[in-house]
Structures are given as C-alpha cells and as structure tokens.
Amino acid sequence: MGEPAESERSAQRGADRPDPATDPGRGRRIGVDVGSVRIGVAACDPDGILATPVETVPRAKSSRRSAPAPDIERIAEIVREYEAVEVIVGLPRTLRGEKGTAATLASAFAERLRAAVGPVPVRLSDERLTTVSAARALRDSGVRARGQRQVIDQAAAVSILQGWLDERSAVLRSVEAGRPASPGDDA
Numbered sequence: 045m046g047e048p049a050e051s052e053r054s055a056q057r058g059a060d061r062p063d064p065a066t067d068p069g070r071g072r073r074i075g076v077d078v079g080s081v082r083i084g085v086a087a088c089d090p091d092g093i094l095a096t097p098v099e100t101v102p103r104a105k106s107s108r109r110s111a112p113a114p115d116i117e118r119i120a121e122i123v124r125e126y127e128a129v130e131v132i133v134g135l136p137r138t139l140r141g142e143k144g145t146a147a148t149l150a151s152a153f154a155e156r157l158r159a160a161v162g163p164v165p166v167r168l169s170d171e172r173l174t175t176v177s178a179a180r181a182l183r184d185s186g187v188r189a190r191g192q193r194q195v196i197d198q199a200a201a202v203s204i205l206q207g208w209l210d211e212r213s214a215v216l217r218s219v220e221a222g223r224p225a226s227p228g229d230d231a
Contacts, residue, residue, distance in 0.1 A: 058143060059168050060168050062212035068165065070091065070129075071090055071092075071130070072126045074126060075201045075204045077198075078133060078134065081103050082193065082197045083101040085119060086202040086204070087122075092212065094206075096202065097195075100195075113156070117160070119131075130164065131157065132169050132204060134168075135169060136150060154166050167208075171200075171207070
C-alpha cells in the first residue's frame with residue numbers, strides 16, 4: 045500500500061500545525077473543545093480572522109453503535125451549516141507536553157468526527173489550559189460561576205480556533221515572504 049492518509053499521519057504524530065501544503069484555503073473553520081460532559085464549538089469568518097462562539101453540545105455517552113453518536117452528528121451538522129473547510133479539535137496535552145487521558149479521548153473523538161465530516165479535514169491542535177484560561181477570563185469579566193460552564197466550553201473552543209487561525213496566518217505570511225515560518229512567528 046501507499047503512504048498513510050493525512051488523517052492517519054496526524055493521529056500518529058499528535059498535534060498538527062498549519063501547513064501551506066495541506067491548507068484548504070479561504071473558508072470558515074470550526075473549533076472544537078472536547079470535554080467529558082460538554083463540547084464547546086466555535087467558528088470563524090470566511091477570511092479566517094476572528095473566532096466566535098457557536099454553541100455547547102452535550103457529550104454523548106460512549107456507545108459502540110455503528111451510527112454516529114448524537115454529539116458527532118450535531119457537530120457534523122454545524123460543519124455542513126457553516127460550509128466549513130476545516131475542523132480544529134483541541135488536543136489537551138499535559139503541562140509536560142505528554143498525551144494523557146484527555147488527549148487520548150480527544151484524539152478518538154477527532155477520528156470519529158473525521159469519519160462523519162470527510163472529506164473536510166479534521167486537525168488536532170495543542171491546547172494546554174484553554175479551559176482554565178477561559179474560566180479565568182470570564183470570572184475576571186464578572187461572569188458568575190453558576191451556569192457559566194457552557195460559556196466556558198465555547199470560550200475554550202474560541203481560544204483553540206483563534207490560536208490555529210493566528211498560527212495559520214503567520215505561516216501563510218512567511219511563505220508569501222519567501223521564508224520558512226518558525227513557531228511563534230507573528231510577522
């Protein structure tokens with residue numbers, strides 16, 4: 045057989061990075077923060093500049109049915125509604141950069157989502173502490189803890205997607221300027 049498909053390669057190596065060779069170009073992207081109880085969803089404008097919250101999807105209980113779970117089905121519907129060109133799923137690594145239980149669950153979710161939304165690419169993006177940062181920012185802005193969990197999940201999805209968009213923009217600008225992009229490049 046030939047070389048593994050892009051999705052198989054990304055699952056094997058962990059988190060993806062924006063790559064001009066596989067970039068689908070202009071269009072909306074969907075960001076997903078996978079939690080054990082809820083899934084935060086965000087989307088961006090067609091130019092890929094600004095991520096905004098979309099909704100919080102209840103996490104389906106694990107099942108071995110052949111049909112997609114309701115959470116996968118709902119996110120696939122969102123991908124179609126927004127005519128998304130790419131889906132970014134947060135990969136919650138440990139502070140040491142290792143793949144823990146949460147990252148394993150997010151990777152498995154991304155694989156199931158990939159099967160439901162293909163040929164739209166599903167990428168994994170390193171997202172350490174986005175939920176913690178989102179909760180802190182909301183608390184600092186005066187949002188009360190009670191009832192804010194759904195908002196936190198959406199804010200975490202916005203953070204994941206915005207990070208991807210910013211890195212993508214830097215990578216594409218570097219390529220246009222004729223120089224290789226480096227991590228953290230914001231030229």
